[in-house]
Every structure is written in C-alpha cells, then in structure tokens.
C-alpha cells in the first residue's frame with residue numbers, strides 16, 4: 001500500500017493589503033494530523049477529494065498541516081516559516097514515503113518571496129530528494145511558474161470559476177501519483193506564461209467558456225493528462241503575476257508544451273475579452289430596480305470589495321446606493337464590522353441603535369454610514385456551506401440582521417465573501433423572496449446564486465479587487481503586460497519546460 005503525505009498551504013496574496021500574520025492563519029484554518037482528516041472528510045475541497053481517492057485506491061494518506069486564511073496582504077516571514085516548518089516536520093515524521101500530495105494556491109507571496117509555492121516545493125525537495133513524486137493542486141488564480149513545474153511532478157489547477165471542481169482536482173492528483181508510482185507514466189509539465197493580467201472572469205461566460213472547452217479537448221488527446229487555463233492573480237504585484245496555461249503529459253514534454261502553447265495562442269487572440277467594465281453602484285441599482293419589475297430576485301455583486309480577493313469587506317459603496325434608492329423587500333450581506341455586530345449583540349433583538357457602519361479600513365471603499373437600525377435577529381455566524389465548498393463549516397463570527405427602512409443588512413464579525421444563501425438564511429431571510437439582493441463577491445457566489453437569481457448585475461466601484469486595474473499602482477509586475485500596456489506582445493516561451 002502506497003504511503004502519501006498530504007498537506008495544504010494556501011493563500012491568495014493581495015499585495016495591496018496590509019500583511020497577513022500567523023495569527024490570521026491560526027484563527028482560520030490551522031489543522032494538524034488526524035484533525036485534517038476529520039475536518040475535510042466529505043467536503044467538496046481539494047483535501048476532501050484527495051481523501052476520497054486515497055480510500056478508493058487503497059492509498060494510505062499521512063496528513064501533515066492544513067493552513068489557509070482569507071486573502072489579504074503579504075505573508076509575514078514568521079507565518080511562512082511556521083507553515084513550512086509544520087509541513088517539513090510532518091513529512092519527516094511520515095517517512096518512509098512513496099509520494100507527496102499538496103494543495104497549494106499559486107498566488108501566495110511572503111515577505112521577500114514572490115513565488116511561495118516554488119519555495120515550499122524546493123524546501124520539500126531538500127527533505128525528500130529529487131526522485132519523490134509530488135503532485136500539487138492549484139487554484140486557477142495562482143500565478144504558475146516554470147519553477148513550480150520543475151519542482152513538482154504534476155500541477156493540477158481547477159478549471160472552473162466558481163471553483164466547483166476542487167474536489168475532482170484533489171482526486172486527480174492522488175490518482176496521478178498512483179499511476180506514477182506504478183510506473184505507468186513518466187510525466188512532463190509545461191507552463192506557458194502570457195503577458196496578460198486577467199481580472200475575475202467566470203468560467204461559465206466567454207471567453208473562458210470556449211478556452212476551457214479547448215483545454216478539455218487537449219485533455220482527451222492521447223498521451224495528455226491535464227490542460228488548464230490559469231487566470232492568475234492580478235492583485236499580486238510581483239514579476240510572476242499573469243495568465244498561464246499549464247499542461248501535463250503522460251511522457252512527452254513536447255506534447256505538453258504544444259498543448260499549453262496552442263491554448264495560450266487562443267487566450268492571447270481573445271485578450272480584449274478579459275478586460276471587464278461594470279457599472280457603478282447607482283447605475284447598477286437602477287438597472288436592478290428596472291429588472292426586478294419583471295422577475296426577482298435580482299442580485300447585485302460588489303466585485304471590487306470582495307473579501308475573497310483581499311478587499312476589506314467593509315466598503316459601503318453598494319450599500320449606500322441601495323439605501324439611497326429606498327429599496328423595499330431587499331437585503332444586503334455581508335458587511336464586515338465587528339464593532340457594530342458586537343453593539344447589536346449587546347443591545348439585543350428588538351433594540352433600535354444608532355450606528356456608524358463600515359468604511360473602517362479606508363475611504364477607497366466608501367465612507368462610513370451613520371444609520372438608525374433595528375436589531376431584527378442575532379446569530380453566531382456558523383453554518384454549513386451548500387454550494388461552493390459544500391460541507392465546509394463556515395464561521396463569520398457574531399452576525400446581526402439590522403433593518404434600515406426596507407433593507408435588511410447582515411453584519412459579520414469575520415471577513416468573508418458571500419458564497420451561498422447561508423448568511424441570509426441564518427437570519428431568517430429567504431433570498432428567493434427578496435426583490436434585490438446586494439452581496440460582496442466577484443464570481444464564487446454564482447455557484448449558490450445562479451440557480452435562483454432572475455438576473456445578476458456586477459458593480460465595480462473603487463476597491464482592492466476592482467476589475468479596473470487603473471485603480472492600482474503596479475511596481476513589480478513584468479512589463480509590458482496587457483492591458484496595462486496595450487502594445488504588449490506574446491511570444492511563445494521557448495524556455496518553458
């Protein structure tokens with residue numbers, strides 16, 4: 001029976017935010033050994049998929065560390081070294097091993113280390129040597145590099161956004177390792193980098209839908225294992241940021257390169273479609289009101305203040321527009337404001353409060369709102385995710401439903417994007433019976449809301465996840481790069497391996 005060490009070190013680093021500390025990881029996901037098995041069993045996550053495949057294939061998984069937290073700024077050296085130390089200790093204690101399976105992200109940046117995933121893999125290689133098979137799952141927002149490909153045996157990025165195939169990629173990584181260990185394949189991975197920064201782009205819409213179809217066609221070619229478009233993470237201001245295509249072949253490096261380059265050419269031809277322009281909140285709300293006269297609910301997502309991409313989640317641009325419009329039978333969630341949530345919990349259900357809501361992190365995301373609110377209900381912020389990451393226990397800390405005119409606002413004590421109707425349901429709100437629902441997320445909410453929304457309207461006021469890259473001052477991304485530089489040119493990367 002093969003023995004495979006498994007672990008997760010995952011962070012999407014928005015370098016425009018303040019630092020991500022060890023405490024933030026420890027306060028989010030920081031699990032060791034068997035605790036990992038219990039926490040992720042039967043969840044639609046990378047680790048959940050790895051566990052299922054291991055059970056099915058008769059592989060013994062030895063869990064090491066699972067560490068992740070909400071996207072935020074550059075990881076402190078202390079946090080990076082603590083995570084890496086736990087992983088390496090876990091691997092040393094698990095020896096002898098046949099392979100290693102890691103859930104990494106691809107867009108982690110630590111102080112002084114722009115390509116954290118390669119640094120982690122290099123450190124693991126120092127312990128286990130060059131011959132040990134290592135399979136790695138990646139988030140498609142990872143900024144993949146040829147160095148990652150050289151250090152790993154295979155890279156498996158999700159294809160979908162929302163990332164509804166995390167579980168399948170976890171299964172795929174373990175299945176891949178078993179084939180390597182049986183000597184059936186001697187794989188080769190190619191990473192083709194494009195001079196392109198892509199803002200959040202749903203996989204269900206063009207151009208990603210057609211490009212993913214092309215990737216899937218390559219995956220069914222004889223001798224191919226995987227081919228994925230990685231969107232990259234434009235809010236990591238590092239030289240490696242950008243779109244890549246990652247291809248894994250069973251034996252032939254030339255085939256992997258050919259697949260990656262063929263998809264990359266198509267991406268480049270359609271680069272203009274990766275530039276997104278969305279209405280500001282007042283216009284988005286007006287559009288939603290008009291649409292709601294026909295069918296409801298209409299969902300407005302504030303993409304620029306997405307805590308799932310590193311934004312603070314306490315921005316008020318969309319909420320202010322919804323209040324100004326005097327909406328009725330409508331809801332907004334979640335606004336991250338621990339102080340107001342605590343004040344509501346202190347005051348109790350039925351109280352009327354004067355609050356200064358949101359806008360604590362900065363003014364870019366909107367000014368605080370002075371409101372008189374009614375405390376309609378209170379909760380602990382805990383529920384089980386039902387769409388993306390199904391089965392995972394979410395914890396938004398103390399939450400409150402505050403009513404202001406015809407609008408119900410859910411306030412949370414922990415940062416997090418809205419992924420499904422859970423935050424509203426927790427407070428007795430059935431979003432299907434709302435006229436207009438405002439929420440903070442870029443794309444992941446679609447897994448939970450597309451099945452029920454009459455219409456989805458994206459709004460993009462200023463914010464740390466804005467789709468308008470003109471809001472950001474880039475210092476480290478390689479130039480020229482599209483769309484910052486309209487004259488950027490893509491030449492196939494002959495050095496990729």
Ligand SMILES: [Zn+2]
Nearest residue numbers: 139140141163
């Ligand atoms: Zn992602």
